[in-house]
Amino acid sequence: MSSRPRTAALRPTGRPSPRWIGLLIAVTAVAAVVALLTKQWCRLNGWAAPDVHVHMCYSDFAQLFPTRGLAEGYFPFYTPLPEEQWMEYPALLAVVAGVTSWLVPADGSLHERTVAYFDINAIGVTLCWMVTVAATAYTARGRAKDALLVAVAPGIILTSLLNWDLWAVMLAALALWAWSEDRPVLSGLLIGLGAAMKLYPLFFYGALLVLAVRTGRWRGFLAALGTGVAAWLAVNVPFMLTAFDQWSRFYTFSGDREVSFSSTWLALSWTGWSGSTFSTLQNGMFALCCAAIAYLGVAARHRPRVAQLCLLIVASFLIWGKVYSPQFVMWLIPLVVLANPRWRQFWIWQAVEVYHWGGVWMESARITSGGAFADGAWWITGWYASGIVAHVLALVWIMATVVRDILDPSRDPVRRAALADGVDPLPSGVAEDPGAGVFTGAEDRFLLPPAGRGLQRA
Numbered sequence: 122m123s124s125r126p127r128t129a130a131l132r133p134t135g136r137p138s139p140r141w142i143g144l145l146i147a148v149t150a151v152a153a154v155v156a157l158l159t160k161q162w163c164r165l166n167g168w169a170a171p172d173v174h175v176h177m178c179y180s181d182f183a184q185l186f187p188t189r190g191l192a193e194g195y196f197p198f199y200t201p202l203p204e205e206q207w208m209e210y211p212a213l214l215a216v217v218a219g220v221t222s223w224l225v226p227a228d229g230s231l232h233e234r235t236v237a238y239f240d241i242n243a244i245g246v247t248l249c250w251m252v253t254v255a256a257t258a259y260t261a262r263g264r265a266k267d268a269l270l271v272a273v274a275p276g277i278i279l280t281s282l283l284n285w286d287l288w289a290v291m292l293a294a295l296a297l298w299a300w301s302e303d304r305p306v307l308s309g310l311l312i313g314l315g316a317a318m319k320l321y322p323l324f325f326y327g328a329l330l331v332l333a334v335r336t337g338r339w340r341g342f343l344a345a346l347g348t349g350v351a352a353w354l355a356v357n358v359p360f361m362l363t364a365f366d367q368w369s370r371f372y373t374f375s376g377d378r379e380v381s382f383s384s385t386w387l388a389l390s391w392t393g394w395s396g397s398t399f400s401t402l403q404n405g406m407f408a409l410c411c412a413a414i415a416y417l418g419v420a421a422r423h424r425p426r427v428a429q430l431c432l433l434i435v436a437s438f439l440i441w442g443k444v445y446s447p448q449f450v451m452w453l454i455p456l457v458v459l460a461n462p463r464w465r466q467f468w469i470w471q472a473v474e475v476y477h478w479g480g481v482w483m484e485s486a487r488i489t490s491g492g493a494f495a496d497g498a499w500w501i502t503g504w505y506a507s508g509i510v511a512h513v514l515a516l517v518w519i520m521a522t523v524v525r526d527i528l529d530p531s532r533d534p535v536r537r538a539a540l541a542d543g544v545d546p547l548p549s550g551v552a553e554d555p556g557a558g559v560f561t562g563a564e565d566r567f568l569l570p571p572a573g574r575g576l577q578r579a
Contacts, residue, residue: 137258137265145258146251149272153247156278160243164236171494174486177479181284186238187231191222198364207367209374212357213317214285221245239282246281249291256294257455260301260428262555263542264535267462271455275471279478280448287451289319294455296322300329300345300427301556308558309345313352321435321452327411328430331418332557337566341559376400383445383481383509396443403441410437417527420569425527426535426554428459436520440513447481450474453516459556461523462534473515477508 137145163178173179186192190206197208197215208215225237250272258268271277281287292315299308315322326346333342360368379396380386386399414433418425435456439449457467484505486494495501526533530551539552546552553561565572 136262137268141265142255142258145254145268145272148269149251149254150247152273152278153243153250153281156247156281157243159279160239160282164239167232168235171486171490174482174489175494177482179482179485180239180282182239182242182282183235185218186222186225186235189218191218191238192225192231192234194222196222198360198367202367207370209370210285211317211319211371212360212368213314214288214319216356217245217285217288217318242285243282246285246287249287250277250281253287253291253294253455256291256298257458260294260298260459260556261462261535262301263544264462264538264555267458267464270458270462270464270467274454276450276454276474276478279475280451283448284446286319286448289315289322290451290455292318293322293325293452296325297428297431297455297459297556300558303341303558303561305341305345305559306348309348310352312345313349314356316349317353317356319452321438324434324438325431327415327434328418328427331415331430332424332427332560334567335419335424335565336560336563338559338563378443381444383447383477383505383512384443385440385509385513386443387509399443403443406441407438410434410441416569417524419567420572421527422572423527423530423549423551424554424560424563424565426460426533427556427558427560428456428554429461429523429527432456432460432523433520436516440516445509445512447478457519459535461519461526463522466519466522470515470519473508473511476504477512480505480508 160178160180162176163173163180163183166172168179168183185208188206189195189197189208190200190202191197195202195206196219197210198212199219208218210218221241222238224241225234229237254268254272257271258265261267277287292311296308296311296315299305299311312322312325326342326349329342329345333339357368377396377400380390380399386402389399411434414430414437417433418430432453435452439445439452442449457470461467480501483495483501487497487501530536533551535555536552539555540546544552547562557563
């Protein structure tokens with residue numbers, strides 16, 4: 122009889138070696154160089170439209186530095202600025218944008234200083250990328266090799282230098298790692314900081330709530346929630362009290378903005394509905410998806426994995442969002458790697474995202490050139506439209522695969538790998554979720570039909 126504690130026996134014990142983590146970081150560094158090369162034309166020639174779109178090297182770093190007061194030394198939210206120069210981003214992201222502007226030399230032309238600002242932020246997001254890869258490897262445990270997909274994903278190579286999203290992606294990846302290590306307070310802290318950077322890490326609480334309801338283990342969830350709320354408030358309250366109008370710009374802008382950037386709602390743009398109307402539709406459809414995911418979480422025969430529920434929630438938000446900026450694919454990549462590590466499917470999805478990415482910039486070049494680019498050829502808009510359809514269908518395909526794995530865990534490559542590594546199966550015959558954290562080994566306390574017809578261990 123093994124002397125291991127029951128919880129430890131249920132969890133894969135494999136950890137990536139320091140050598141493997143070093144290799145992953147080295148591969149990520151090479152991929153980051155490739156990412157920088159994709160922006161080299163603009164670094165040399167500037168970021169003026171339409172060439173910035175023709176050469177597909179647009180970056181918010183270079184766009185916002187001269188237009189949001191950063192080049193003049195103004196700090197977001199702290200300095201009174203004309204409304205057209207307000208940052209339309211959450212507080213912590215704006216802080217990063219402001220702090221990195223302090224590192225730009227004061228001398229030199231505006232182009233030289235803009236390039237310096239771009240390079241400084243490129244270094245920052247590259248470090249975030251490396252941490253994301255390492256965190257994904259540690260969370261995956263026995264399948265740490267899957268983190269290689271995060272290191273070389275075309276979706277990150279092409280979009281990492283568009284915006285500061287990798288900061289939020291890093292915090293989200295660290296939050297999942299902390300949860301998998303039974304550290305709910307740290308996980309909540311990271312979720313709260315991530316939500317102060319970009320909204321989407323907040324949705325992780327939905328996954329944890331569903332599993333807390335199912336297992337009755339509330340202490341870890343409440344600890345993570347309380348710490349996350351405190352962290353978010355610590356970042357936001359100072360700006361709410363001193364510059365509420367600038368601070369709230371992100372929230373009012375998100376609610377009022379028109380449908381844009383690869384949204385599925387573009388199909389209804391002919392209606393002339395306002396941005397707020399589409400916000401209502403978006404929120405309603407997202408709420409329905411969340412309700413369906415919650416039901417799946419408490420009605421499936423076997424308890425879903427944390428990463429599976431997180432992916433389904435975040436993907437639902439993106440499918441029904443009023444905007445799908447190209448860099449949003451980075452939100453999904455670590456979640457897909459943890460929830461559905463099927464390499465062939467991953468590469469098909471990434472190929473579709475590359476196709477969509479190219480269509481976005483060709484359409485942008487056509488619009489910003491007043492139709493002069495490629496003489497306004499019909500195939501440009503056709504490429505863009507087909508890219509939207511393709512990326513939505515590819516994401517739905519991944520979501521459907523995850524739902525199938527939840528309903529039939531014998532198909533789940535993560536659970537299969539855990540059993541192959543000698544992890545003790547649950548009484549139901551399936552392996553425990555490596556990222557379950559405080560839910561590891563939990564009994565089912567609340568189930569709905571069909572699973573609710575007979576309570577069993579998850």
